[in-house]
Amino acid sequence: MSKMTIKDIDLKDKKVIMRVDFNVPIKDGKITDETRIKAAIPSINYVLEKGAKVILLSHLGRPKGERTPEFSLKPVAERLNEIIDNEVKFVDDTRGEKVDKAVESLKSGEILVLENTRFEKGEKKNDEELSNYWASLADIHVNDAFGTAHRAHASNVGIASVIPSVAGFLMEKEIKFIGGVTENPEKPYAVILGGAKVSDKIGVIKNLMNEANKIFIGGAMMFTFLKALDKKIGSSKFEEDKIDLAKELIKEAKEKNVELILPTDAVVAQKLETGVEKKIVSIDDGIEEGWMGLDIGPKTLELFKNELSNMKTIVWNGPMGVFEIDDFAEGTKQVAQLIADLTDKGTTSIIGGGDSAAAAEKFGLAQKFSHVSTGGGASLEYLEGNELPGIKSIANKKRLGERNFILAGNWKMNKTNTEASAFVNKLVGQIGNENKFEIILGVPYTALDRVADITRSSKIKVAAENMYFEDSGAFTGEISAKMLKDINTEYVILGHSERRNIFKETDEEINKKVKKALSNELKVILCVGELLEEREDGLTLNVVERQIKKGLKGVTKEDMSNVVIAYEPVWAIGTGKVATPKQAQDTHESIRRLISEIYDQDVANSTSILYGGSVKPENIFGLFSKPDIDGGLVGGASLKEDFIELANIMRDIIV
Incomplete structure (x- = not known):
């Protein structure tokens, strides 16, 4: 899963x-x-x-x-x-x-x-x-x-x-079984629905018509369907305001080639009590006034048995009658036994919680089913195809091929050549052959050539921490894209908050650098993010949108395959503070939506978006497991062995 x-x-x-x-x-x-x-x-x-x-x-x-x-x-x-x-x-x-x-x-x-x-x-x-x-x-x-x-x-x-x-x-187990039958059930696939009201199961019926081959109806809800077919149901309980809906469901089942199987007989009585007179009546003959249906009859059980015999998957939700009273429990008991017998023969059987689970327990059959759900309401909503908030909030595994996952280190102004050599040799030995995600080291200019040489035989990539937007000229202290390319640098980090705020780089300057890097076949990690006061003023998305739109101005759809976005809230860089997984996910989701608006959904889906800002082993699990966070741009933790631990954690999340 x-x-x-x-x-x-x-x-x-x-x-x-x-x-x-x-x-x-x-x-x-x-x-x-x-x-x-x-x-x-x-x-x-x-x-x-x-x-x-x-x-x-x-x-x-x-x-x-x-x-x-x-x-x-x-x-x-x-x-x-x-x-x-x-x-x-x-x-x-x-x-x-x-x-x-x-x-x-x-x-x-x-x-x-x-x-x-x-x-x-x-x-x-x-x-x-x-x-x-x-x-x-x-x-x-x-x-x-x-x-x-x-x-x-x-x-x-x-x-x-x-x-x-x-x-x-x-x-x-719930996700495996209930989720499995809503997404990819083994067929032929049957659903048995009972209980009191059609209204409780509308969403389930409509959703299951997209997957199920057969839908069996029992319980009191059967009488609303029978009434819709102009059958005489006597004093049986039904939902008068749902008759038109039942007609629509019957019609929809025919259109979708789903067999909707209704009872052919019923156990009826004049009172819902133990020991009262009861009898079996044919549905075609009709139930007379003063009598009400309280269980399915023996012919219906035989019909269900024949129709279920070749099913590979069966989901049961709702009793067939008033099983709490023994006089009207036989239908529910026999259906439970029938499913249990089919389970022994290899059918996957699921009880969708609630009264069905209680009935299976009462008859001592619960252990014979493949799965008995622990949630009544939750099971119904899941079977309706709804995304449950309690499941959505559980961390997701990442799947190879979804996007390029990245762990990038940004050393900033740290490590001499000697220190860099010793550290990178250790990284190459321990994580240099990583194949689930990309590892990038952003190192000072002085260490670029040496680090590129050490990592040449590994899968670790090297990034410069900045570059200038001209090819050459009187720009003392600057480095060009051609110079970086010449020493086998693959990436360049641009628009980092420290460049924006300490060195006063503008969006226009950053955009020139982005385009120059891409034209020289360098891949770009474009950093965006808001100041603390901007977050407190509710301007996070405004700031990020401006930085992305201006930073990518003139960048083509084709060039975006060489662009990585790194969201780094400035207030979280080097402070020990970190955005909560939800805060980070919300912003990453907005960034991906923005990219889809600028380009298209395919570009948005394939663009890697990293989180940066006090990333460390204690918080990367919660961040990286979010659906729109594709890795981290790591500062301080990339200077020590924590970087190896970060890689190990990321590896465990990817399947």
Whole structure:
């Protein structure tokens, strides 16, 4: 899958804040179903085994932002302590001094559970201050709560905007199975939908018509479809205002050559109660008034069995009847058994959470399915084809061929020739044969020839830190593009903020340099970025747009294949400050959009955009994993062995 998981990163001695789903039923202080707790243990154990300190976040119930004792996670923490080998600590608060002290004292291999996240009003609002606080407690965020993936809350999306977020094993499995059937299911592919309302499944039905070969309808929602076909449904529940919609869906299924399979008989009764008189009626004969359909009948089960027999993929969401009452549970039970039997024969079977999952558990069949989703609402939205915020916020793996990924160092006015030689020899030995991304060293003029010679047999490229826009002449102290080309320099860094602000280079001068470099077959790293006061005035995009438009004036679409953009917020250069991954991604995304407007989308998609500004091993993971950040222009960390560590981290993110 394209998302990074806990298996893709180094967790040793890291503080990990993990969003889990401990929203379990509790009665009289006792947990009545601990399935969700046990489901989270593999991820927790893995992180602990890798030497991390674990902080667990979860919601429980709907306390509406108030501290409500009945919704405390304390019983959950106590139960977790009983069933896991490691000691589990609990803090009856969500933030503040008690939390800070508990986190500070946490040792590798220990677990800390914080109080119910929904005791915080800002949790469901994705409050920035709350997100920043929770993010400040850890180095890495692990999202293992698929059940909340369709919500942008502080404990999932908010934290992930500040520190890097990866998927736990549960989340990974959900993305693999639910995501897989929405994007590329093995066919023939069938979907079985039940439950009460067509309105709950409109988006699912419409989206699945693009992929599914057959859609089976059961549950109370079948009566809205049957009514649309002018069948007599007696007193069965249906959605009168959705009859026209049902007609449209039936028509659309025919147009898309998707078989829409409806029940041929039903189990009916006059009351929804245990022990009442019930009977089986044919749908063609009709259900008489006073009787209501409460389950699918035996002929329907036989029909479903025949129609499902050759399916390679089956998704089931929604019961076939009122399975909570045994008198009307047979249809749901037999459908579950039918899918389980097909799974044994090699069919991939997925339960889309909610009541279907509860039914499979009730009948002891849940373990026989390929996958039982942990999220009802999240599963439905995912099946609709929606991008879930809790998944979107998880770090992406980079794929070879997407764009040219780059790790560029800018030494500035540092290192003598002797120092440069010793350091570059070490780099060549350790990262000189990198083939997943390009490594570029921007070195002082005095070291260019020597560094170019040392790196000649490696894959490391050499860049000058500046050049002049004339070929030759009375320009004392300047260096021309031809001079650089003559000593095998491949790149030149232009428009660096220090050149702009210390040496007062203008956009016009930088543009002349860019065009001169390109005409001499030098590749260009064009730097852009705003001052602190410009960011505080909300002018970041205005400044960057001006610098790019003026810097690329007269540069052709063909020349753009030799241009790299480096976004470097001036306020983050050499200060130790760094843009959050979200801030950096937002600006990079805007830059890519601007390039598409100046040229076209193909140029925008192929242009590498780097982030520069106090890039170091502690923050490159969160930055580089963002979709529009293609690497880093590194200052201080490029002068020491941190540069090797940066390369190792980038390599792990690329697949």
